[in-house]
Amino acid sequence: MPVRLKKLIGTFVLIVLVVVYALLATTIAVGFLGESSGWVHLAYFFFSGFLWVIPAMVVIKWMETPPKSKPSRAP
Template identity: 60%
Template sequence: MPIRLKKLIGTILLVALVIIYALIASAIAVTRLAEYGATVHFLFFLFSGLLWVLPAMGIIKWLIIEPPPKR
């Protein structure tokens, strides 16, 4: 796969991940945490704000893997 195409796909995946993850985390916060206090909201958003990094790291690792040399 050409490196330019790989970077384009990776960029689109990262942007989609952030948008979809933010929508899901916000929907969970609105539906499940409405009756809880500020401390629970803070902890939820702290945890969910750090959790998206794990799939993003996988995408970034895929982006930086060097293609095997052609023979």
């Protein structure tokens, strides 16, 4: 697959990842941290803010891999 196509697909995947992750993290925070202190909220959003980086790194690494070259045929 050409790198340009990978980057296009990866861009859409990253956008969907960020939107879905933000909604999920906020929903969890509202559901479970409603009565918690500000420090608990700060810690939760600090760690959940960094957690999305792991799948994003996988997508970016996939986007940057060069296409596999086809082996040349010897006559």
